[in-house]
Each structure stands twice: as structure tokens, then as C-alpha cells.
Amino acid sequence: MGEFVRVERDEAIATIRLDRPPMNALNAQVQDEIAAAAAEVDADPAVRAVVLYGGEKVFAAGADIKEMAEATFAQVAVDSRRLQAAFTVVARIGKPVVAAVTGYALGGGLELALCADFRVAGEGARVGQPEILLGIIPGAGGTQRLPRLIGPARAKDIVFTGRFVGAAEALGIGLVDKVVPDAEVYRAAHDLAAQFAGGPAVALRAAKQAIDAGLEADLDTGLEIERLNFAALFATEDQRAGMRSFIENGPGKAIFAGR
Numbered sequence: 001m002g003e004f005v006r007v008e009r010d011e012a013i014a015t016i017r018l019d020r021p022p023m024n025a026l027n028a029q030v031q032d033e034i035a036a037a038a039a040e041v042d043a044d045p046a047v048r049a050v051v052l053y054g055g056e057k058v059f060a061a062g063a064d065i066k067e068m069a070e071a072t073f074a075q076v077a078v079d080s081r082r083l084q085a086a087f088t089v090v091a092r093i094g095k096p097v098v099a100a101v102t103g104y105a106l107g108g109g110l111e112l113a114l115c116a117d118f119r120v121a122g123e124g125a126r127v128g129q130p131e132i133l134l135g136i137i138p139g140a141g142g143t144q145r146l147p148r149l150i151g152p153a154r155a156k157d158i159v160f161t162g163r164f165v166g167a168a169e170a171l172g173i174g175l176v177d178k179v180v181p182d183a184e185v186y187r188a189a190h191d192l193a194a195q196f197a198g199g200p201a202v203a204l205r206a207a208k209q210a211i212d213a214g215l216e217a218d219l220d221t222g223l224e225i226e227r228l229n230f231a232a233l234f235a236t237e238d239q240r241a242g243m244r245s246f247i248e249n250g251p252g253k254a255i256f257a258g259r
Contacts, residue, residue, distance in 0.1 A: 002033030007040055012048040012081055012197040013190060014041040023061035024054045025109040028079065035086035042093045044129055046202055048258065049193035052090070052099040054109070059099070059125070062107025065134070080139045083108070085139050088215035091115040091212075096196040096207035100189035101125050102182060106164070111140040114149065117208065119175070120189040121167045127175065130162040134176075148215060150174050161255070200238035201258035206230075 001007065006021040016037045018024045026034075041047045054060050063083075071079070079221060080171035090097070090112065099105075099116035107125045111121050113127070121127070129142045135141060150173050158165060170176040180188045196204060206229040214222030233239050237259045245254035 002029075004030050004038060004141075005033035007037050007039050009047070010056070010190070011053045012046065013051065013193050014044070014047040014049075015051040015053050015190075016041065016061055018054040023058050023066040023104070024109070026060055026083075026112070027064035027067050028082070031083055031086040032132065035089040038086075038093055042089075042095065042203075044257065045201075047095065048197040048199070049095055050093055050097045050129060050191050051186070051193050052092040052097060052112065053189070054102065054105075055099075056102055056183075056186075058089065058103035058109075059101045059110030060112055061104045062109050062130075063109045073204050083140045087112060087115050090143075091141075092210060095201070096204060097191060098189045098193045100186045101176065101184050107131055107138065107142075108140050111138060111142045114141060114145040118189075118192060120178045120180060120185055120192060121170060121176040121217055122185040123179055124169050124178075124182050125167045125170070125176075125185075126164040127170055128162065128164040130164070132160060133162040144241040146175075183236065183242070200242060200254075200256040202236045202238055 004018065006017050006019065008015040008017055010101050016034070018030070020030055024030070037250040041050050079137070087207070097116040099119045100120055101113055101121040102125060103122070105113050107130060110127045110129060115163070129138045129146065131138050131142070141240065143155070143159060146158065165175065165178045167176065171179045178188060210226045210229045213225050217225065238256045241256060242254040
């Protein structure tokens with residue numbers, strides 16, 4: 001357990017909880033602790049789904065500007081590699097991941113939320129990539145994950161202007177997947193994660209890998225990734241249990257062991 005990031009467990013659901021008041025600024029220590037927490041939940045077979053959460057008031061308001069203000073090119077060349085690597089560990093968690101977004105998710109905060117599979121936002125949430133207002137650009141995936149999610153034109157609007165996007169607009173453009181009252185954000189994200197916690201863990205990991213890897217490849221390569229993952233699942237207990245249950249009891253009643 002880190003000083004600013006901890007893993008909280010509720011049966012098969014783990015929450016990666018950011019806790020660096022007042023704004024969960026993502027300094028180097030927080031980045032390292034996020035990566036360690038993500039690696040921990042990914043490796044734990046008892047964890048079947050994950051929630052990313054910054055608390056009731058704020059998700060994360062981006063990088064620690066005071067830490068960055070006097071940085072040199074040589075420093076940033078190294079630090080940005082560490083930052084991207086930390087977020088990549090989150091993006092590659094082989095389980096369903098839901099970001100619970102309250103308050104602000106700006107700059108690196110939004111980039112962290114983009115590493116999740118789904119985003120649940122409070123009605124008062126505001127997200128954005130305001131780096132351009134500092135004379136820089138997003139450096140933790142904002143120019144790459146954001147356009148892949150909402151399309152290049154909408155991503156350019158958000159990145160070029162640095163404007164804040166409200167929850168309703170974010171829902172309308174597909175930047176978040178659900179908007180709920182602010183007080184209900186964590187529960188809604190937890191409930192969404194719970195839908196997957198009893199699912200076939202190996203198949204869910206394969207589905208996530210096939211979709212994410214396929215998006216980076218041409219169609220033929222993506223289809224081959226899908227085919228190999230599909231065939232491999234016929235070596236799992238869950239495939240046998242799922243098909244046996246379907247034959248005997250109909251769809252949607254299988255109990256999966258996650259193996």
C-alpha cells in the first residue's frame with residue numbers, strides 16, 4: 001500500500017483509490033504507486049473487476065505543475081516515459097476496469113480515466129485536456145487514447161482549446177458511459193464492475209486483449225488476434241461450464257470459476 005494510492009478489496013472487486021489531497025495531483029510518487037497498484041490487482045486471481053476512484057470531491061486534477069514548471073527537456077524526456085509506462089500498466093489490466101469520475105478529471109487525470117474500459121461520471125464532473133493553456137500538449141495518452149475513443153475532430157477540439165467538458169456533453173460524445181448524481185458515482189461504478197465480477201475471467205481478459213490489440217492493427221491482423229484468443233478459450237474450465245450450462249439450463253445461468 002502506497003502513501004497516496006491504495007488498493008481496497010470488496011470480495012472480487014478491487015478499488016484503486018487515489019488519496020493525495022486536495023486535488024490528487026499526479027506527481028512522480030503517485031504515478032509509481034498507481035503502477036504498483038495496477039500490477040497488484042492484475043496479478044491477483046481473486047480480483048475479477050477494478051474501480052479507479054479519486055474520492056468524493058475530485059478524480060484527479062492532472063500533473064503536479066509545481067514539480068514540472070522548471071523541468072528541462074532532458075528531465076521531461078525521462079519523466080514522460082515513466083508517466084506513460086505507469087498509465088500503460090493500468091490500461092493493460094486484464095480485467096474490466098471502471099473509472100468513477102467525480103469533480104475534476106483534467107490533464108493526466110482524464111488520461112488516467114481513459115485507461116479504463118468504462119467511465120461513470122457525476123453530474124457535476126468536468127473533464128478536459130488543458131495542457132495547451134500551459135504551452136504544452138497532453139503527454140500521458142491524451143493525443144492517442146482520446147481520439148481513439150471519441151474521434152479525431154472532437155479530440156482536437158478538446159486538446160486545441162483546453163476547455164473543460166461538462167458531464168452531459170461528455171456523455172453525448174461518448175467520453176463517459178454513464179452520468180449519475182455526484183453522491184452516487186462510486187456506487188454506480190462499483191455496480192457496473194460487479195456485472196463482470198462473476199463472469200468468465202479468462203474470456204473477459206481475452207476479449208479485452210482482442211479489442212485493444214485489434215484497434216492498433218489492420219483488420220486482417222485483428223481477425224487473427226481474435227481467432228487465436230477464441231480458440232484458446234476452448235482449453236478453459238469456464239468454456240466447458242458455460243456450454244454445459246447452456247445445454248442443460250439455457251443461457252445466462254452458468255457459474256464460472258475463472259479458470
